[in-house]
Amino acid sequence: MQFATRLDNVETSAIRELFKLLGTPGIISFAGGFPDSAMFDVEGLKEASSKALAEEPGGALQYGATEGYEPLRSQLSAFMKTKGVDVDPSGLIVTTGSQQALDLLGKTLISPGDKVIVEGPTFLATIQCFRLYGAELISAPIDANGVKTDELEKLIEEHKPKFVYLIPTFGNPSGAMLSLERRKKVLELAVKYQTLIVEDDPYGDLYFGEAPPPSIMALTKDVAGSRELVAHCGSLSKVLSPGLRIGWMIAPAALLAKATMCKQxxxxxxxxxxxxxxxxxxxxxxxxxxxxxVRKVYGERAAAMGAALKRELGDAIAFEQPGGGLFFWARLTGANGKLADANVFAKRAIEKLVAFVPGAPFFAANPDVSTLRLSFATANVEKIEEGIARLGQAL
Amino acid sequence: MQFATRLDNVETSAIRELFKLLGTPGIISFAGGFPDSAMFDVEGLKEASSKALAEEPGGALQYGATEGYEPLRSQLSAFMKTKGVDVDPSGLIVTTGSQQALDLLGKTLISPGDKVIVEGPTFLATIQCFRLYGAELISAPIDANGVKTDELEKLIEEHKPKFVYLIPTFGNPSGAMLSLERRKKVLELAVKYQTLIVEDDPYGDLYFGEAPPPSIMALTKDVAGSRELVAHCGSLSKVLSPGLRIGWMIAPAALLAKATMCKQxxxxxxxxxxxxxxxxxxxxxxxxxxxxxVRKVYGERAAAMGAALKRELGDAIAFEQPGGGLFFWARLTGANGKLADANVFAKRAIEKLVAFVPGAPFFAANPDVSTLRLSFATANVEKIEEGIARLGQAL
Structure with a gap:
C-alpha cells in the first residue's frame, strides 16, 4: 500500500516506545502529560450529563452546528470574559480538544513548504501535526520567561513565517511563563510584521500562586491592530476532563470561517x-x-517535586520551579562528572522503576539531549519523593 | 490572510444557502440528512452514561488510546460479528463519527493529484473531504443496483485510482443498494487490479423489509485475497445518535496504523x-x-413518501422505492412539459413551504440537474403527505 507523501514528514513519536514500559509493575511515572483522574469532578459531570439529557435530549444527541453547540459557545464566551477576553459566542468555535484546533490551523493555513515558528522546545503533537501539512518548522529559543522576543523578531524577519505558535503560559514541556513585557512585545511584532500569533493556552488556569499575566489574546486590547492577528486555543482537558474532548478556538472571522469549513x-x-x-x-x-x-493539589505536588529534585540530585540538575501547569523542565548539568545525556538517564531510571521523558524530541530543530521533562501531576507527594529519590540513585 | 492552497479545491457547500431557509415557519423539510430526534433512545443512553461514569470514571473522563476505548472496541467487534464480519477489537479503530474515518483515509492515502473513484452521485462531504487532500475525483455511474461494475472496471483500468469509495447499501443520496452479484464483482476487481475499496456503511442496519446482502467487508471471506484490500467505515449516528460522534474503521493493519498516527x-x-x-x-x-x-418507523415513512410521490407527481418524477436508509433519489422527467430542472423546482418548492435538496452538488463530475434528494426521516407520515402534495402544486 502506498501512503500519501505527507506521511514522509512525520514519524511515530520517539517516546512511544518508552510509554510501552509504563505498565511495568511498581513503576513511578513522571512521564505522562495528563491530569490526575482522581481530581475529576465525577459527581458534577454526572449531574451535568443527566441534566443535558433531561433538558435538551434533541440537542445533546442530534447532529449539531459545526461551529459548536450554542449553549456551550455562550458559556465559553462567559468563561473567557472572566479571563479578560471579550469574545462573542460567534467569535469562537468548539473543537474536539485543542489538538483539533491545531489540526484545523494546519489544514487551513499551511501550504507545503510554509514556515512556522515554534518554541524550542514545544509540544510534540504540534510538531507532528504541522509537519503533516508540510510545514517547515523554525525553532525559537526560550528561557524561564518564555520565548526570547529579540531572537523571535530576527526569525520572523528572516523567515516570514505563516504564523508563530506559542504556549506562553506554563508551556508543555517548558513549564515557562512568558513575561508580561514579552507578551506585549509579541503583539507588537505581530503588528509590525503582520504575522499571525497562535496562542495555545491549555494550562493558563492551572497556576499555583499568583495568577499569570493576562493571555496574549486578553492583551490585544492594549496593542492597536493586534486583535486581528491572534488565534487563541483553549481547552477543558487539563482542568476538568480530557475525555470530554472539549477545546475551543478564538480567531479572526475569516480564519474562523475557513477553519469551520475544514472542521465540517x-x-x-x-x-x-x-x-x-x-x-x-x-x-x-x-x-x-x-x-x-486542582491549583491546590498540583501546587503541592510541584513544591514537593522541586524540593526533592534539589535534595536528591543537587547541582547535577538545573531547573526553574514552575508557577503552574503540569511539568518541570530540567537540564542535566554534568556537574561532578555526572551523566549529562537524558536518553541514557531515562534508560537507567527505568531500571530503577521510575520514568520521565527525555527532552530531545520536543525540539523541532537542534535538540538539547541534556534536557528532560518531569510531570508532577499524577503521582501523590509520597510517590513523588520516592520517585525522585530513585532518580537520584539512577544518576 | 493567506490560506493554504488546498482550500482552493473546495467551496462551502452549495446547499448551505438552502439550509438557511429551513427556519422559515411552517416549512416542511425533506432536505436534512439526519435521523429523527424523537427516535433516540434517551432513557437507554442516560442509563449507559450514568453507568459509564459510575463504573469507569477514570476511563470515561481521562485521555484514552488513540485507537479507541478498549471496551467499545470489543463491543464493536461483537456488533460486527452479528453482521457477518470477523474482526478482532484490535482490527478496528474508533473514529469521531464516520466523517473522521473519511478524513483519516484522505490524510493517510491521498497525495495531491491522486485519483479516487466515487459513485456519481455520492455523499457531499466525501467529495469536499477528499478534495481538501488534493484528490482528483472520478465519477462512476450507478443505477438502482448501485455502481455499474463494468463501467467501474473501465475507470479503474484507465485511472489507476488510489482507492474506490462506495456507499453500497442505501447510499446517500442515491438510496441504491448494490446487488450481491456486483458486491462480489467489486471484490474481484479489487484483487485483479490490487485496488483498495473503501466501503462506507452508515445505513446498512437501516433496512425496512428483507435484510440487504452482506457488506463488502463480510463478503471478503468468499473472494480470496480481498480482505487486505477493503476498508470498512461504520457509524452509530443513523441508528442510535449522531451526537455521540461514534464511528469506526476496519482496515488492513498497515493502513490502520498510519490512520491511527494521523488521528493522534x-x-x-x-x-x-x-x-x-x-x-x-x-x-x-x-x-x-x-x-x-427505527426500521419500522422509517419504513412506514418511506412507504408513505413513495405512495405520495406517485399520487401527487405522477410521471413527472421517476424514482426507485428505497429498501432502507433515509433517502429517495428522484429524477424530474419533464413529462407533459413539466419542469425538469431541480434547482428551479427547489426554489418554487420553498415558496410553497416545502424543502428538498437538488441533486447536482452530489456529483463530483457531470452533474445531472434533473435529480433531487428527498429525506423521509424527520417528518411523520401526515407531514410527508402534506409536503409531497405541496411539491405537486409547486411542479
Missing amino acids: FSDAHTSTFAQATAAQYLKSGRMPATLAN | FSDAHTSTFAQATAAQYLKSGRMPATLAN
Missing part, C-alpha cells in the same frame, strides 16, 4: 453529547471550586 | 466519555430493539 469535513462537529454536558457543567457554577482544587 | 495529531482520540457511554449502551442489550424500532 474533519468530524462534522464535536460530540454534542460532550458539548451539552460541558455547557451544563459550566452553567452549574462548580468550575471555580474545581479550579481552586 | 487530529484529535488525539474520540471522546472517551462518548465511547464509554456507547460501550455501555451496546453492552446493555438494547440495540436490537432500537434497530427494530
Whole structure:
C-alpha cells in the first residue's frame, strides 16, 4: 500500500516506545502529560450529563452546528470574559480538544513548504501535526520567561513565517511563563510584521500562586491592530476532563470561517453529547471550586517535586520551579562528572522503576539531549519523593 | 490572510444557502440528512452514561488510546460479528463519527493529484473531504443496483485510482443498494487490479423489509485475497445518535496504523466519555430493539413518501422505492412539459413551504440537474403527505 507523501514528514513519536514500559509493575511515572483522574469532578459531570439529557435530549444527541453547540459557545464566551477576553459566542468555535484546533490551523493555513515558528522546545503533537501539512518548522529559543522576543523578531524577519505558535503560559514541556513585557512585545511584532500569533493556552488556569499575566489574546486590547492577528486555543482537558474532548478556538472571522469549513469535513462537529454536558457543567457554577482544587493539589505536588529534585540530585540538575501547569523542565548539568545525556538517564531510571521523558524530541530543530521533562501531576507527594529519590540513585 | 492552497479545491457547500431557509415557519423539510430526534433512545443512553461514569470514571473522563476505548472496541467487534464480519477489537479503530474515518483515509492515502473513484452521485462531504487532500475525483455511474461494475472496471483500468469509495447499501443520496452479484464483482476487481475499496456503511442496519446482502467487508471471506484490500467505515449516528460522534474503521493493519498516527495529531482520540457511554449502551442489550424500532418507523415513512410521490407527481418524477436508509433519489422527467430542472423546482418548492435538496452538488463530475434528494426521516407520515402534495402544486 502506498501512503500519501505527507506521511514522509512525520514519524511515530520517539517516546512511544518508552510509554510501552509504563505498565511495568511498581513503576513511578513522571512521564505522562495528563491530569490526575482522581481530581475529576465525577459527581458534577454526572449531574451535568443527566441534566443535558433531561433538558435538551434533541440537542445533546442530534447532529449539531459545526461551529459548536450554542449553549456551550455562550458559556465559553462567559468563561473567557472572566479571563479578560471579550469574545462573542460567534467569535469562537468548539473543537474536539485543542489538538483539533491545531489540526484545523494546519489544514487551513499551511501550504507545503510554509514556515512556522515554534518554541524550542514545544509540544510534540504540534510538531507532528504541522509537519503533516508540510510545514517547515523554525525553532525559537526560550528561557524561564518564555520565548526570547529579540531572537523571535530576527526569525520572523528572516523567515516570514505563516504564523508563530506559542504556549506562553506554563508551556508543555517548558513549564515557562512568558513575561508580561514579552507578551506585549509579541503583539507588537505581530503588528509590525503582520504575522499571525497562535496562542495555545491549555494550562493558563492551572497556576499555583499568583495568577499569570493576562493571555496574549486578553492583551490585544492594549496593542492597536493586534486583535486581528491572534488565534487563541483553549481547552477543558487539563482542568476538568480530557475525555470530554472539549477545546475551543478564538480567531479572526475569516480564519474562523475557513477553519469551520475544514472542521465540517474533519468530524462534522464535536460530540454534542460532550458539548451539552460541558455547557451544563459550566452553567452549574462548580468550575471555580474545581479550579481552586486542582491549583491546590498540583501546587503541592510541584513544591514537593522541586524540593526533592534539589535534595536528591543537587547541582547535577538545573531547573526553574514552575508557577503552574503540569511539568518541570530540567537540564542535566554534568556537574561532578555526572551523566549529562537524558536518553541514557531515562534508560537507567527505568531500571530503577521510575520514568520521565527525555527532552530531545520536543525540539523541532537542534535538540538539547541534556534536557528532560518531569510531570508532577499524577503521582501523590509520597510517590513523588520516592520517585525522585530513585532518580537520584539512577544518576 | 493567506490560506493554504488546498482550500482552493473546495467551496462551502452549495446547499448551505438552502439550509438557511429551513427556519422559515411552517416549512416542511425533506432536505436534512439526519435521523429523527424523537427516535433516540434517551432513557437507554442516560442509563449507559450514568453507568459509564459510575463504573469507569477514570476511563470515561481521562485521555484514552488513540485507537479507541478498549471496551467499545470489543463491543464493536461483537456488533460486527452479528453482521457477518470477523474482526478482532484490535482490527478496528474508533473514529469521531464516520466523517473522521473519511478524513483519516484522505490524510493517510491521498497525495495531491491522486485519483479516487466515487459513485456519481455520492455523499457531499466525501467529495469536499477528499478534495481538501488534493484528490482528483472520478465519477462512476450507478443505477438502482448501485455502481455499474463494468463501467467501474473501465475507470479503474484507465485511472489507476488510489482507492474506490462506495456507499453500497442505501447510499446517500442515491438510496441504491448494490446487488450481491456486483458486491462480489467489486471484490474481484479489487484483487485483479490490487485496488483498495473503501466501503462506507452508515445505513446498512437501516433496512425496512428483507435484510440487504452482506457488506463488502463480510463478503471478503468468499473472494480470496480481498480482505487486505477493503476498508470498512461504520457509524452509530443513523441508528442510535449522531451526537455521540461514534464511528469506526476496519482496515488492513498497515493502513490502520498510519490512520491511527494521523488521528493522534487530529484529535488525539474520540471522546472517551462518548465511547464509554456507547460501550455501555451496546453492552446493555438494547440495540436490537432500537434497530427494530427505527426500521419500522422509517419504513412506514418511506412507504408513505413513495405512495405520495406517485399520487401527487405522477410521471413527472421517476424514482426507485428505497429498501432502507433515509433517502429517495428522484429524477424530474419533464413529462407533459413539466419542469425538469431541480434547482428551479427547489426554489418554487420553498415558496410553497416545502424543502428538498437538488441533486447536482452530489456529483463530483457531470452533474445531472434533473435529480433531487428527498429525506423521509424527520417528518411523520401526515407531514410527508402534506409536503409531497405541496411539491405537486409547486411542479
